[in-house]
Amino acid sequence: MLERVSLKVASLGGDCYVTFDSAENFYLTGFRSSFGISLVSVRGDSFFITDGRYLERAKKEVRGFKVVKWESWSKLKEFFRENGFKRLVVDPNRLKLSTYRELSSGFEIVEEKGFLNEFRAxxxxxxxxxxxxxxxxxxxxxxxxxxxxxxxxxxxxxxxxxxxxxxxxxxxxxxxxxxxxxxxxxxxxxxxxxxxxxxxxxxxxxxxxxxxxxxxxxxxxxxxxxxxxxxxxxxxxxxxxxxxxxxxxxxxxxxxxxxxxxxxxxxxxxxxxxxxxxxxxxxxxxxxxxxxxxxxxxxxxxxxxxxxxxxxxxxxxxxxxxxxxxxxxxxxxxxxxxxxxxx
Structure with missing residues (x-):
């Protein structure tokens, strides 16, 4: 499934799909948490970012994703740049306005409503x-x-x-x-x-x-x-x-x-x-x-x-x-x- 997600990211001209949505995070990773960020890149590598409340359990339970510790928005943006993620694919229906504004500060946003719908359906x-x-x-x-x-x-x-x-x-x-x-x-x-x-x-x-x-x-x-x-x-x-x-x-x-x-x-x-x-x-x-x-x-x-x-x-x-x-x-x-x- 992650390979198909990567191919869709590529078809949209993006570098990775980014979601903060708890339901989408669970669908992608199988891990339930109140805070997390899933990234599926066009290269096929995937990351799950979460905070200290869930980090150790995520490292043990999440498969197919590299688990990364959340520190701050500045650190997250630095992480994007280090991995060459310049064009971020997002589902605007799944983002808070404040999150959207943070992501669009320094990165190009590619909007795709219902991005995961075809996979989840x-x-x-x-x-x-x-x-x-x-x-x-x-x-x-x-x-x-x-x-x-x-x-x-x-x-x-x-x-x-x-x-x-x-x-x-x-x-x-x-x-x-x-x-x-x-x-x-x-x-x-x-x-x-x-x-x-x-x-x-x-x-x-x-x-x-x-x-x-x-x-x-x-x-x-x-x-x-x-x-x-x-x-x-x-x-x-x-x-x-x-x-x-x-x-x-x-x-x-x-x-x-x-x-x-x-x-x-x-x-x-x-x-x-x-x-x-x-x-x-x-x-x-x-x-x-x-x-x-x-x-x-x-x-x-x-x-x-x-x-x-x-x-x-x-x-x-x-x-x-x-x-x-x-x-x-x-x-x-x-x-x-x-x-x-x-x-």
């Missing part, structure tokens, strides 16, 4: 295995606490029980802030989990995922508690059917836009088009939102071994919402649904 067998385990742990966790999801428990209490279960079954915590949205709150796709008490007749959306080996899962299930309005039951079936349409549309060579269009058209045909307010899905891996994006604006093409979510939703203000989400492995002739949790 297609997963290796090892990455697929780690994502699969993260999915399995998340599913086991939800099953173990599902009996608690009934009138009287609050959203935050249920989230706490689910988070505890992640650790119990071998997860590394939340992949993102778990959403438990009940009643009218379920009509807000990114509801902030609250102290609201779940009641009879509520729709409850649970959007959750854990981390295993640095890779994430992302699943959503919607539960109908007790005497739910008949329209919400109908909406649930529309979303479930729309998701099946989306999963069936997945296969290598198909455009992400086509998949989104298939799902969106189905929901529109049922009269709920204006209430599907987000994209159909996204890639997952080291981060919970990665390339590709299954949206009407996407120009990306699905490739074998991409892992994407399919998560249609319908959200009716002051009534409630439904979202169903699964993690899917893209194959040559279709897709394998990694998450097997009962809908």
């Amino acid at each position: 297609v997963k290796t067998e090892r990455e697929i295995s780690l994502i699969t385990r993260a999915v399995q742990i998340a599913e086991l966790s939800l099953k173990s606490v599902l009996h608690l999801l009934k009138p009287g428990i609050t959203e935050l209490e249920f989230r706490r029980e689910l988070l505890n279960a992640f650790f119990k079954f071998g997860g590394e915590g939340e992949a993102f802030t778990t959403i438990v949205a009940s009643g009218e709150g379920s009509s807000i796709p990114h509801w902030e989990t609250s102290r609201r008490e779940i009641k009879d007749g509520d729709v409850v959306v649970v959007d959750f995922g854990t981390v295993y080996g640095g890779y994430v899962s992302d699943i959503t299930r919607t539960f109908l508690i007790g005497n739910v309005p008949s329209e919400m039951k109908r909406i649930y079936e529309v979303v479930r059917e729309a998701q099946a349409v989306g999963i069936k549309a997945l296969k290598a060579g198909k455009s992400c836009r086509e998949v989104d269009e298939a799902v969106r058209s189905y929901i529109e045909s049922k009269g709920y088009g204006e209430f599907f307010v987000h994209s159909t899905g996204h890639g997952i891996g080291v981060e919970v939102h990665e390339a590709p994006t299954l949206s009407r604006k996407s120009d990306e093409i699905l490739k074998k071994n991409m892992v994407v979510t399919v998560e249609p939703g319908i959200y009716i203000p002051e009534l409630g919402g439904v979202r169903i989400e699964d993690d899917c492995l893209v194959l040559e002739e279709g897709a394998f649904v990694i998450s097997q949790l009962d809908k």
Whole structure:
């Protein structure tokens, strides 16, 4: 993979790719830290720079990179000059403004948005295995606490029980802030989990995922508690059917836009088009939102071994919402649904 990164640096006329981003650092080095700088040069040599908090562990654990101690910005710039790094390739979406200004002081900057996306989007067998385990742990966790999801428990209490279960079954915590949205709150796709008490007749959306080996899962299930309005039951079936349409549309060579269009058209045909307010899905891996994006604006093409979510939703203000989400492995002739949790 590092050889391919070097070739891309060369194609852009740069001397090295530089990233300070923690997710990209982990992807490149396999080492997790709150501070680090990865450099992959056009010559094929690679460096990982970190401070004293991580230095000794990095020297033992990082492979394929020469580990260098961080001292100061002036020392870093001196290091660039000593190694002949004059043209630095960066992803501007992954840099703080202050960092960008430091790098551009004395060096030529070559900007390439989403520089690592093409590498990260297609997963290796090892990455697929780690994502699969993260999915399995998340599913086991939800099953173990599902009996608690009934009138009287609050959203935050249920989230706490689910988070505890992640650790119990071998997860590394939340992949993102778990959403438990009940009643009218379920009509807000990114509801902030609250102290609201779940009641009879509520729709409850649970959007959750854990981390295993640095890779994430992302699943959503919607539960109908007790005497739910008949329209919400109908909406649930529309979303479930729309998701099946989306999963069936997945296969290598198909455009992400086509998949989104298939799902969106189905929901529109049922009269709920204006209430599907987000994209159909996204890639997952080291981060919970990665390339590709299954949206009407996407120009990306699905490739074998991409892992994407399919998560249609319908959200009716002051009534409630439904979202169903699964993690899917893209194959040559279709897709394998990694998450097997009962809908």
